[in-house]
Amino acid sequence: MLGVRTKYTRSDWYNAMRLDPGNDNVLSTRDDTVHSRLRSQMAGGYSGKEVVDLELKIDESILRLMSMIDAYASQDKRFDFGLKAQYFTLDVISDLAFGKPFGDLATDSDVYDYIHSTEQSMPNIVVAAVLPSLLHVLSWPLLRRLLPSEDDANGFGRLIRMAKEIAGERFGPSKKTRQDMLGSFVAHGLTQKEASLAGSDTTATAIRATLLHLITNPRVLATLRAEIERFRPSWPVIKEAEARQMAYLQAVIKEGLRIFPPVVGQMSKEVPKGGDTFKGVHLPEGTRIGYGAWGIFRRGDVWGQDADDFRPDRWLTADAESLRSMEATLELVFGHGKWKCLGRNVAMMELQKIFVELLRRFDLVLCDPTRPWKSLNYGIFLQSEYWVRAYKLPVGASGQDTSEKSEVAPSAVAAAG
Template identity: 65%
Template sequence: MSREYLAYASIAVSAFIAYSVVSIARQYLRLRHIKGPPSAGFSKWWLVRAVGGGRTHLDFYEACEKYVRVGPNDLITSDPDLMKRMLNVRTTYKRSNWYDGMRLKPGQDNVLSTRDDELHNKLRSKMAAGYSGKEVEDLEAKIDQNVLRLIGLIEKYASRDEAFDFGAKAQYFTLDVISDLAFGEPFGDLATDSDVHEYIKTMEQNMPTILVTSVLPWLLALLSSPIFRSMMPSEKDAIGVGKTMGLAGSDTTATAIRATILHIITNPQVTSTLRAEIDAAELSWPIISDAEAREMPYLQAVIKEGLRIFPPVVGQMSKEVTNGGAGDDFKGIHLPEGTRIGYCAWGIFRRQDIWGQDCHVFRPERWLGSDVERLRLMEGTLELVFGYGRWQCLGRNVALMELNKVFVEKV
């Protein structure tokens, strides 16, 4: 090996090291004015560990109490004002590459993953009528039928004095509702008391991959290679990509049902107060109407408090600062162009300045005893549960209708 070759190799290695050091330093310095765990300025290790550990919402909450930088170019916020700034219809913020992890087919976007505003608007407009009921005949009647199926299934277990997993039945219910609305008939999970098309199994298998690729989007290219393609949903599968699509509209509502029911039945005062309101009301038979439910103040307080104490969606859903290169300045903090800012749900819905000193307590009465200004603040903040502005959840009204009915019929 010649000395000349060794000299060139030494120069190349030195140049690479120098470039790496400069890149890491620049990466660290761009957000040095924002606190974070020591490793966050240099790598995504903290973020990957949080997402992969199964307690992202708690890690983010703890981080928001101490710091907000969670990666070299990643922040999280528990400020509802900043969230609304990023999400409003006239925002300059864009979806970040976090959403690439929501692709159900490599290289092909859907309404959950696209970062193209024009395509997103087109997809939303095509889907909106179905979720609003304009293109789904008897939307509320379909939900009622599935509520009756849920009641029937639960009563079968009760008649045999047999224990059962209500969490699974709640997901059967929400899957049957969304399939009934989308395809004209339910999948039959409630009728068969089973995960007919293995949607729940698919979620359990694929969600860890989805979460990690949302933090490390470059992994998508690797997973779409022939070696790993078998891990992804198949186009030839009878259910295929639709498995995860269905879960996007069912798992969140099922989570809200499970969490709220848990808080109701473990709080005797809430249970008795809600039952008293139900008993005193003149309700439709066999299922309460959505309009009637909206007129029941304590029921509405229970639903709101359930969504607050256990928000169904706790992922980052990061938006990117895009403002012609100038970045953004918010409440005295400069946010450089290209910075990704994520959602700290647990932090937002446990802020003492919004929810009070007992923000960690499930207390529906907070929605009934607050003054007008406080109530307006709480209502405005709770909107973030379903997204906001241009990215508000399309299924919001359907989800609320399900919640309005299920708790009345099962408490």
């Protein structure tokens, strides 16, 4: 169903993924030819291969986040890590896409009201995905006013306007040329409208959920900290190449993605003309078949009878055959075949770095372990009220003093105050 040459097609579930009403993007289009073309044109940008200083840009956002948390720790103030993780991922993707971050970390705020808009919009998007006929109703002139508009002062509408304005600078006689994601899209022939709509991110959930499982599992946390201490990574931010050599870190990242997959929406596909047969069961053409992430990543025959447990060690102790099965199944987190997530490389680079830098600088403690967060499932997760306190560690795992003043940005200190 998810293979490169599959005859299955996207169902009308995907119509609800249009960020700009009436205009398809690489996530929403159901036309296989258009989808393949867009993927080909966007692959170099999304993968990061055509973005100059990709790793450096991610490192800069990592340091801004560390500075922000340092400021809260210095003042013994609690903070909502759910929000801070989203600030980080939004700044990363905007910096890579447009050549400059939104500024959420620098201001310690949701600059474009993106998070608030998402919280308001997701319930409607889910209903529209399950009942696509409602999208036709929303196209009526009177109800269309309820949808995001480029004239909006905040939220999705403002983001759409901003993205189009930036994209507009890359076209025409006085066009600007930059080696960022948008520059890659333009170089590969995307139109201004298509380029305006390119960009998305769901990495914040993986960061939040994995960190929650880490700080509530003392043995796992101690084991990872010991590996960081033993490995002594580069300072002030670990290099991706170093992180990939840390076996327990890799196990933690994989287990975090497994135990709490960031995307669990149906993403249903339609059975092709003539129907299909799966394990002796006939599937009539046009049948919608969805993706059950929560069940897939808790199958005892794949993960063991302790599949409900957060146990990174399973990735280090499994036999070769079981490990192959686990690795192949985990790839479904990012989709498969022609539906595979274009942003996988960037997301994984963020995950390779963020946990090392948090854990060698701070002890992070939940303010209320009985109610760690508010997590709402809309196919993607909206997570907030993730209240923690940070306590600075006197010396990082690399031997550096984590209180180095040069690392703490004055703007972050002021924002935290």
